[in-house]
Structure formats: structure tokens, C-alpha cells
Amino acid sequence: MINFEKKLNKxxxxxxxxxxxxxxxxxxxxxxxxxTLTYRTAYLLERGVDASQIMLLTFTKKAAKEMIERIEKxxxxxxxxxxGGTFHHMGNVFLRRYAEKIGYQKNYIILDEEDAKSILSxxxxxxECVKEIKPQVAKKIISLSVNSNESIEIIVGKxxxxxxxxxxxxxxxxAESYKRKKKEANLLDYDxxxxxxxxxxxxxxxxxxxxxxxxxxxxDEYQDTNKLQEEIISKIGSKNQNILVVGDDAQSIYSFRAxxxxxxLSFEKRYRDVKIFKxxxxxxxxxxxxxxxxxxxxxxxxxxxxxxxPTIESSNFPTISSFSNSFQEAEFIADKIENIDxxxxxxxxxxxxxxxxxxxxxxxKRNIEYSLRGGVKFFEKFHVKDALAFLRVLINYKDDxxxxxILTRQEGLGEMSALKxxxxxxxxxxxxxxxxxxxDVVVAVSRKAQIGFFQxxxxxxxxxxxxxxxKKIECLxxxxxxxxxxxxxxxxxERINDIRKLSEIAREYDLLEDFVTDLSLSEDFELExxxxxxIVLSSIHQAKGLEWDTVFIISLxxxxxxxxxxxxxxxxxxxxxxxxxxxxxxxYNLYLSYSSYGIRTKYLSEPSRFLKEMKGDGDFFYxxxxxxxxxxxxxx
Numbered sequence: 001m002i003n004f005e006k007k008l009n010k011x012x013x014x015x016x017x018x019x020x021x022x023x024x025x026x027x028x029x030x031x032x033x034x035x036t037l038t039y040r041t042a043y044l045l046e047r048g049v050d051a052s053q054i055m056l057l058t059f060t061k062k063a064a065k066e067m068i069e070r071i072e073k074x075x076x077x078x079x080x081x082x083x084g085g086t087f088h089h090m091g092n093v094f095l096r097r098y099a100e101k102i103g104y105q106k107n108y109i110i111l112d113e114e115d116a117k118s119i120l121s122x123x124x125x126x127x128e129c130v131k132e133i134k135p136q137v138a139k140k141i142i143s144l145s146v147n148s149n150e151s152i153e154i155i156v157g158k159x160x161x162x163x164x165x166x167x168x169x170x171x172x173x174x175a176e177s178y179k180r181k182k183k184e185a186n187l188l189d190y191d192x193x194x195x196x197x198x199x200x201x202x203x204x205x206x207x208x209x210x211x212x213x214x215x216x217x218x219x220d221e222y223q224d225t226n227k228l229q230e231e232i233i234s235k236i237g238s239k240n241q242n243i244l245v246v247g248d249d250a251q252s253i254y255s256f257r258a259x260x261x262x263x264x265l266s267f268e269k270r271y272r273d274v275k276i277f278k279x280x281x282x283x284x285x286x287x288x289x290x291x292x293x294x295x296x297x298x299x300x301x302x303x304x305x306x307x308x309x310p311t312i313e314s315s316n317f318p319t320i321s322s323f324s325n326s327f328q329e330a331e332f333i334a335d336k337i338e339n340i341d342x343x344x345x346x347x348x349x350x351x352x353x354x355x356x357x358x359x360x361x362x363x364x365k366r367n368i369e370y371s372l373r374g375g376v377k378f379f380e381k382f383h384v385k386d387a388l389a390f391l392r393v394l395i396n397y398k399d400d401x402x403x404x405x406i407l408t409r410q411e412g413l414g415e416m417s418a419l420k421x422x423x424x425x426x427x428x429x430x431x432x433x434x435x436x437x438x439x440d441v442v443v444a445v446s447r448k449a450q451i452g453f454f455q456x457x458x459x460x461x462x463x464x465x466x467x468x469x470x471k472k473i474e475c476l477x478x479x480x481x482x483x484x485x486x487x488x489x490x491x492x493x494e495r496i497n498d499i500r501k502l503s504e505i506a507r508e509y510d511l512l513e514d515f516v517t518d519l520s521l522s523e524d525f526e527l528e529x530x531x532x533x534x535i536v537l538s539s540i541h542q543a544k545g546l547e548w549d550t551v552f553i554i555s556l557x558x559x560x561x562x563x564x565x566x567x568x569x570x571x572x573x574x575x576x577x578x579x580x581x582x583x584x585x586x587x588y589n590l591y592l593s594y595s596s597y598g599i600r601t602k603y604l605s606e607p608s609r610f611l612k613e614m615k616g617d618g619d620f621f622y623x624x625x626x627x628x629x630x631x632x633x634x635x636x
Contacts, residue, residue: 001046004016009281012035015244020242022273023243026277026279027247034063038071041056064084091197102199108188110193111182116189133170137160147258150227194229201235210236211235214239215240222263230260261574282310283312285587286312295614297577301573316589323595329359336552337368337535343369344535346552347536347537350554368534370537381495383495389402393460404419410453410456438453473499557608558606561578
């Protein structure tokens with residue numbers, strides 16, 4: 001038996017034992033929300049609830065994996081069959097089961113962002129509106145429309161009001177054509193996983209079957225949900241009415257992804273007899289840091305009341321430092337870092353990457369190792385996506401975006417020839433039919449293009465004949481990609497090692513479909529992109545959920561942080577929440593800094609309003625040794 005009283009504090013225990021019905025758990029940073037959700041699930045299993053009747057929804061694959069592993073450790077043998085994962089993962093689970101209900105085959109392929117934009121690019125060309133509509137902008141608008149569950153007209157009016165009605169009309173045509181092309185090729189993009197999952201739940205029979213099965217719905221990071229996700233949660237939980245959501249409105253920072261803070265702010269109004277729990281004890285940060293965070297967030301009008309109660313005693317306070325220019329700011333930070341022994345537990349956070357340019361230069365000059373979070377993800381690298389394209393056509397031979405990648409890598413095969421070949425491929429009944437009638441497939445292209453296609457057929461046949469995913473990838477390297485990379489790129493060795501790393505990842509999978517699907521849904525395959533021994537440079541958005549002993553928050557001046565456009569767009573409360581997130585990543589040593597001038601500006605900058613708002617008795621001090629007020633004005 002689990003000793004819940006020993007493992008949890010009083011507030012956490014109340015959630016674990018009293019979390020039936022509609023429950024909102026307000027969880028401050030560092031308050032043990034993951035622990036609470038984990039033990040709540042274990043508590044349900046101990047009470048005899050079957051694991052298959054519990055759905056645990058998260059926002060990252062890493063978070064889901066961590067919680068499921070913890071649950072299994074706490075309740076050995078009882079968690080098998082638990083429905084746990086990201087919203088998109090769970091959407092994929094049900095769409096695979098009911099694909100025909102939405103007009104799809106079960107072997108659909110999930111497009112990543114680049115492939116989706118490629119199809120949109122082709123769609124824009126076909127609609128003959130290349131000059132007016134750019135694929136990247138179109139994708140952003142369509143994605144916001146889907147995730148916010150609002151029309152394209154409303155999205156354009158909210159975020160792109162410089163576009164006229166004619167643009168909106170053409171964009172709607174592009175969106176419909178894009179949707180049609182995906183369905184014809186049996187492809188879904190990332191947003192479709194939510195859109196069609198919600199559509200499935202509009203079918204009363206399916207909705208009842210799913211809703212009856214799940215006795216308990218638990219949702220992590222609820223403040224990050226969008227309207228579509230909230231509808232899904234509501235529908236699945238409608239039958240048994242056990243929805244427990246955990247979140248912190250003060251950490252809602254993803255409105256640019258259509259996250260809707262109103263979901264958490266109005267939860268009590270939307271559901272009946274709501275229980276509200278508060279996890280307020282902070283096990284991460286010293287009191288001075290928590291005071292800074294609370295002083296700033298208190299200025300927001302739209303918020304739910306809670307406190308941050310420190311459990312770590314310390315007389316340290318955050319330090320504010322100002323400089324004449326950004327080079328001096330960079331030198332100061334580099335000096336501090338050189339005197340820190342454990343550089344693995346140091347982070348430098350910024351509102352936008354370009355704010356850290358001078359700092360990166362200084363770190364490089366001093367040979368201080370660092371990793372920059374937010375680089376190209378492993379599975380989104382050009383060469384990794386190429387390798388995956390060969391595997392994807394084995395699953396779905398009508399996957400035109402994968403064929404386009406494969407064909408255009410061959411000498412003599414340009415985009416126009418590739419599109420003609422793809423049109424013929426999609427007329428065939430199977431991949432084997434494509435191979436058997438390869439001469440018919442290439443009648444409309446040049447002899448050079450024909451030879452290129454025959455080489456592709458030979459490569460894919462060899463890959464298909466290999467047993468196991470690892471051998472398929474190794475076959476691709478030996479028969480084509482190794483030589484192609486060596487001829488085409490000056491860092492071929494690094495790229496070849498990445499393909500071998502892909503083969504290592506594949507060892508964990510038996511089914512090719514599972515391997516390709518997991519890569520499409522993954523946020524975690526950054527693998528070799530970080531220097532493990534160095535400090536971390538990160539945007540604040542990408543630092544959410546992480547923590548370090550020492551944190552530097554740089555470029556704290558008006559226009560940089562808060563960001564000028566956010567202020568102009570009336571998003572100052574989200575900028576405060578972003579500052580709150582940045583501050584609460586720190587455990588012990590918090591350094592806040594700004595410079596009066598930057599290398600790209602010739603005017604005097606004012607310090608961030610957040611530095612003024614955080615002022616309180618003993619909340620921080622100035623580092624008198626480095627403060628420079630040579631411009632004749634004082635802070636405050």
C-alpha cells in the first residue's frame with residue numbers, strides 16, 4: 001500500500017484524495033504538480049479503477065513518459081493500458097481506430113511543418129495566387145483558425161488586419177484545396193490530429209463510446225490549452241464528469257500558438273460544482289526570487305489568486321545591473337560565469353534570440369561552452385527528413401510530399417518532372433504496381449528524368465526487401481545516401497552520423513508505422529544538438545518547465561522586454577506572465593540586466609517596466625560595482 005500521507009504535503013494530498021468531479025488545481029511553479037498528478041493516478045489505480053479507464057493528457061512526450069514511468073514505479077503492474085500522452089498523440093490513437101469515419105485510411109501519414117508548407121506552396125501555385133499569398137503566412141493563419149476554432153476571416157481580422165477581403169477570399173480557396181489535397185493523398189498535418197479528433201467526437205455513437213469508457217480525465221498544463229482542446233476535454237468528460245485540470249494562469253505564454261487563457265480563467269463558470277485546489281508551496285526558489293515574481297504578476301488584472309510560499313531559507317536577493325551598452329552587459333555576464341564551478345546549472349534567458357548576439361560573441365571569444373536551445377530539431381534536419389521520406393513511401397505510396405523529396409534528390413529530376421511522376425504514381429493501385437509499371441509512370445518526362453526515377457525504384461526495392469527498420473536505414477546509406485551526402489555537403493560526416501543515430505533510435509521499434517508516427521509526433525529528438533558540458537542559452541518560451549541554480553535574464557529594457565509589438569497589440573499581461581516564467585526558472589542566483597544602448601540602436605533605452613514593478617522591501621539590490629549611469633539618469 002502507498003503511504004500517501006508520507007509522500008505528499010497537505011494540499012497535494014487533498015487533490016489526490018478529493019479529485020473526483022470537476023476540479024481545478026492551481027499549481028504555482030515548483031509546487032509539485034507532476035508529483036500530484038502522478039499520485040492522483042496511482043490513487044485511482046489503488047482504488048481499483050482500471051488503467052484503460054483513465055486518460056492523462058500532457059503537452060510534451062517527455063512529460064507523459066516521465067509521469068507514466070513514475071506511476072508504474074509507484075503502482076507496479078497496474079498502469080498497463082493507461083491512455084497517457086500528448087493531445088496530438090491521443091488524437092492519433094483514436095483517428096487510427098476510426099479513420100474511415102473521417103474519410104481517411106488507417107495508414108495515413110502525419111506531415112511535419114516543412115512538408116505541410118511544401119504542399120501549401122504547390123496549392124498556392126495551382127490557385128495562381130503566388131504573388132498575394134505566401135505559404136508560411138497561409139500555414140500560420142490556417143493553423144490559428146483550426147486551433148482557436150475560429151474562421152479565417154476572424155483570424156485575419158485579429159492578427160493580420162492589413163489583409164483585405166480579396167486576400168481572405170483567395171486564402172479560403174487555398175485552405176479548401178490544401179484540405180482536399182491532404183485527404184486525396186491520405187495525409188494529416190499536426191493540426192488535423194486535433195481537428196478530426198474533435199470532429200469524431202461530434203458523432204454521437206463514437207462520442208458516447210469514448211466518453212463512457214473514460215471514468216477519469218486528468219490534464220496537465222491546462223493554461224496552455226486552446227479552444228479545440230478544451231472542446232475535446234469537455235466532450236470526453238461529459239458522461240462521467242470527472243475532469244481534473246492542473247495549471248497556472250500566470251504561466252500562460254503561448255497565445256501565438258492559439259493557447260487560450262480563458263480556458264483556465266473561466267473553468268469555474270463553465271462547469272458545475274467545481275472544486276478549486278491550490279498548490280502554493282514552492283520547493284524550487286529562494287524567497288527573494290518568489291517576491292520578485294509575485295510583485296510583477298500582481299499588476300495583471302486577469303488572474304486567479306494564489307500565493308507562492310517558499311520552503312527554502314536564504315538571505316540572497318536577485319541582482320539588477322545596468323550598463324552603457326550591450327557589450328559591457330555581455331562582458332559582465334561572461335565574468336560571472338567564469339567564476340561559477342557548475343556551469344551545467346546556469347542559464348541565460350532572453351525574450352528574443354537577437355538580444356543575445358553580443359553575449360554569444362563574448363562566450364565564443366572566451367571559449368566558454370554553451371548550448372543554444374531552439375535550434376533545428378534532430379528529426380527536422382534536412383538529411384534526416386530525406387531518410388524518413390524513403391520509409392514513409394513504404395507505408396503510404398501516395399505520400400506526394402515524400403516522393404517529392406526523394407525524386408528531387410536525383411540527378412536529372414527537377415520539381416516539374418517530379419510532379420508529373422507523382423501524378424502518375426497516385427493513379428496506381430499499390431507501390432508494387434508502381435514498380436511493375438515504372439515505364440508507364442515516366443512517359444511524360446525526359447530520358448534523364450526517367451533514368452533518375454528508375455534509380456529511385458531500385459533503391460526503394462532494396463530498402464523494402466530488408467528486414468527490420470535499422471537494416472532499411474543502413475541499406476539506404478549504403479546504396480544511395482552516403483555517396484549523395486559526400487558529394488553534396490562539406491559536413492557530410494556529421495550528416496552521415498545523424499542517419500546512423502536515426503538507425504539507433506529505430507532499434508526500439510518493431511513496426512515501421514510506429515517508428516514514423518512517433519518521430520512525427522515527437523518534441524524530444526534533439527539528441528546531439530546540445531553541448532552537454534556548457535551553459536544554456538534559451539528563449540524564455542523554450543525554458544518553460546525547466547530550472548537552474550543560476551539564471552541571467554538579459555536585455556531588460558522597454559522595447560526588448562516587454563516586446564514593443566506585444567505592448568502595441570495590448571498583450572502586456574502576457575509579457576508579464578513571460579517575465580514571471582523567466583524569474584521562476586531560477587533556484588538561487590538571479591541576475592537581471594539591461595544596457596542603455598545596443599549596437600543596433602542609437603537612442604537611449606528605458607529600463608523595463610518590470611524592473612520598476614518588481615520593487616519591494618528587500619526584494620533585490622543593485623550591484624554597485626557594475627552599475628553605470630554615465631548617461632546622467634537614475635533607475636527609478
